[in-house]
Amino acid sequence: MYSFLNTKRSLNERLDLFTSSVQKIHPEIIGIAVTRMDDHDNLYSVYRSPDYGDNFPTFIASIAQSPRLSKMRSSLELNIIDNMLSHQSSVKKIHLRLLQSHCISSMACPIYTNDTFIGVLFINAKIKDFFSDKVDYFTTFSILITLLITDDFNNKKAFHSIVKTVLLLSHHKDPETQNHLKRVAEYSRLIGLYLVKKGKCNGDFVDSVYHFSDMHDVGKSLIPEEILYSTEIYTDEERAVMNQHPELGCQLLSNILTTFKYDNHQELNIILNIIRHHHERYDGNGYPDKLEGIEIPLEARIVTVADVIDALLSHRPYKQPWSIEDVELYLINGSGTLFDPLCIDAILHSLDKVTLIQSRYPDVIEEELPV
Known part of the structure; x- marks a missing residue:
């Protein structure tokens, strides 16, 4: 199950393995999606599980439009929606597309490095009230995933530093x-x-x-x-x-x-x-x-x-x-x-x-x- 920790694989390959492993235990899970934030406070998808289909949103306009995401950005705490069908979303177009992808309950976890918010991890399920009684289990897995993501992010930054150091020396x-x-x-x-x-x-x-x-x-x-x-x-x-x-x-x-x-x-x-x-x-x-x-x-x-x-x-x-x-x-x-x-x-x-x-x-x- 923990083959998704193998560093010889790409980040997306590891996330695919993670998703399939979790789905074997909890078939109610649709999958996971990872977003990053651009310079204008927009979120864009850098990974999503294949089971979401074409309706899953790839781009979320400024997170200021979403009280849920804005609060998460400042608090760096996870957020659970037990029933998307009764949830009043401020970003209705995205909310509708999630429902079309059969996302009924949702767990969102902030991704941050050195206390700097850089994106959001979404885990979605086909049934309501799925995450609340399993919050400890999925919190653990969300931490593992965010560690993979921030490790990838920091590796890229470290690689930049290496290149720039070589250039300064040369x-x-x-x-x-x-x-x-x-x-x-x-x-x-x-x-x-x-x-x-x-x-x-x-x-x-x-x-x-x-x-x-x-x-x-x-x-x-x-x-x-x-x-x-x-x-x-x-x-x-x-x-x-x-x-x-x-x-x-x-x-x-x-x-x-x-x-x-x-x-x-x-x-x-x-x-x-x-x-x-x-x-x-x-x-x-x-x-x-x-x-x-x-x-x-x-x-x-x-x-x-x-x-x-x-x-x-x-x-x-x-x-x-x-x-x-x-x-x-x-x-x-x-x-x-x-x-x-x-x-x-x-x-x-x-x-x-x-x-x-x-x-x-x-x-x-x-x-x-x-x-």
Whole structure:
């Protein structure tokens, strides 16, 4: 039964095993669902058991709309609904979809790390009053699951720390600010969550892209400083050197991953695809592999748009930031040639959130002090 604790399996594989194990003992259980919180206090599903069917909600608008979830966020205590049929929900559309998936009773448990709320674990059953007399049993299992989830979350953060430490040791300067990387991650998640609603990917994929999008330019740490920090227009020879950074980044990350025995192959593919292909163009005229259209991995198509948006909106030594209106026009004109049209649609539907992210994570432009 405890094979779901095997760390050689992916998190989703372990959650599948957990669900099937519990269902053998309690066939009334429909399954479990795990959500994560984005930068706008929305919850999105990163895992759900297959038995829920297509009606299970994948996205919950701001948790402020749900007194149940808002209270859980502040108290970090679990919550049980004994009978969904008589429960007055403030988010009626989601409530209806849960009922359509035959969820009659529900146990919700906060997921948090270092006292920071990061999501919710839902366990649902087909009959009413199921959890109240088994609360100790399911509390124990919920703790096990949340430990798995927070362990996965913290492993990703630790992996980031390892990569950034290696980069600091190999290259003491960084041409991009940390807030640039944070904004690219947030824009990537915005695009990904739109694609979830369109059925093009799932929340687990979006979560991985969010966590790893900031590694897209790691190969620049191996580019000579006189080229990397130049504010002049590149010569053809300099441009050829700069264009090597996706391949150099893949080599660097592969070496780090081998050294630290990082063996999550699904996430490994996402990381390396982002690094190698974020300069491909939708029309096939990008680099390094001149991939075209959907030949370009979706994660790379997402990060390409996110990175370009932030570059255009940001101050650089060689340019002033563009207005949001000019960026919008550029994206529209580049849709289908430079960029995946669906990714552009995602951003055009979320320009207000783009502006919010930009203001929430501003760059600090350091002025030179007099000698």
